[in-house]
Amino acid sequence: MGSVKENMTANKRSDELTAKLEKLKNRLAGLESALIAFSGGVDSTLLLKVAADVLGDKLTAVTAHSEVTPPHDYDEANELAESLGVNYIVIKTDELQDDNFVANPPDRCYHCKNMLFARLTDIAREMKIKWILDGSNFDDISDYRPGSKAAAEFGVISPLKEAGLTKDDIRALSKEMKLPTWDKAASPCLASRVPYGDTITPEKLTRIGRSEEYLRSFAIRELRVRDHGDVARIEIPADKMSLMLDRSKREKIIDKLKSFGYKYVALDLQGFRSGSLNEVLQNKSGRDQ
Numbered sequence: 001m002g003s004v005k006e007n008m009t010a011n012k013r014s015d016e017l018t019a020k021l022e023k024l025k026n027r028l029a030g031l032e033s034a035l036i037a038f039s040g041g042v043d044s045t046l047l048l049k050v051a052a053d054v055l056g057d058k059l060t061a062v063t064a065h066s067e068v069t070p071p072h073d074y075d076e077a078n079e080l081a082e083s084l085g086v087n088y089i090v091i092k093t094d095e096l097q098d099d100n101f102v103a104n105p106p107d108r109c110y111h112c113k114n115m116l117f118a119r120l121t122d123i124a125r126e127m128k129i130k131w132i133l134d135g136s137n138f139d140d141i142s143d144y145r146p147g148s149k150a151a152a153e154f155g156v157i158s159p160l161k162e163a164g165l166t167k168d169d170i171r172a173l174s175k176e177m178k179l180p181t182w183d184k185a186a187s188p189c190l191a192s193r194v195p196y197g198d199t200i201t202p203e204k205l206t207r208i209g210r211s212e213e214y215l216r217s218f219a220i221r222e223l224r225v226r227d228h229g230d231v232a233r234i235e236i237p238a239d240k241m242s243l244m245l246d247r248s249k250r251e252k253i254i255d256k257l258k259s260f261g262y263k264y265v266a267l268d269l270q271g272f273r274s275g276s277l278n279e280v281l282q283n284k285s286g287r288d289q
Helices: 002-029 042-058 071-084 108-126 138-142 147-153 167-176 202-216 238-245 247-259 276-280
Strands: 034-037 059-065 087-092 131-133 224-228 231-235 264-267
Touching (some): 002 167, 034 108, 042 059, 042 071, 042 167, 059 071, 059 108, 108 147, 202 224, 202 231, 247 264
Parallel strands (some): 034 131, 059 087
């Protein structure tokens, strides 16, 4: 009896997912031309794949590269865009030229997205592209997303959100389509590792990026190195903490992170959790940082 009920539930889930995908395709088909803000993450990759199938050469993907971009994300975005065979542009952005961004207020993401969408608007105008799209999903409605305000101000469309596609939906569809990003860990910008109110500097971004790249060499997929001045606070999943019990590996990690500029290296015993720096905010939540 249990298996019958489980099959019915699975079929219903499959039907709902198919309906959402069709809604997404229909929405994209109604666009004359589109430019996608492409990060190479789970959401924007699925959007790019479906949009490429629907719009063909009427679609252009744009990836922004700057000091706040995790190094591996930029490389993966390039590879994905090439594999999907879409029109592709890489632009350089310099968020550190914006004093509002550098000051690192709780709405830091608004200032970043404001700069990005302004650039994309100029590109779309020059290329006579009708619409700008982003990869926001349905879960983002209940999340703390200052960048959504900038998207609204520039008239950016979020087709995944409009189709009701959640992060779980997107991963499931990505797996069906054999996209390599289906189980990719969230990877927001490096500035999200700096506590609100602490100035964002090139030096901080560099040592955060280098530290996280080094820790990934230990086969840790999900991690953050939170920058607290002289202290690097490492967040890794609980099942990876045994790594730190190995004296040789622990000493290598400490020495390497100190060589990047930290004086102290700490392990957060609460483990990896997206958006931990948002814990200081009152009445707000954020998950993808």
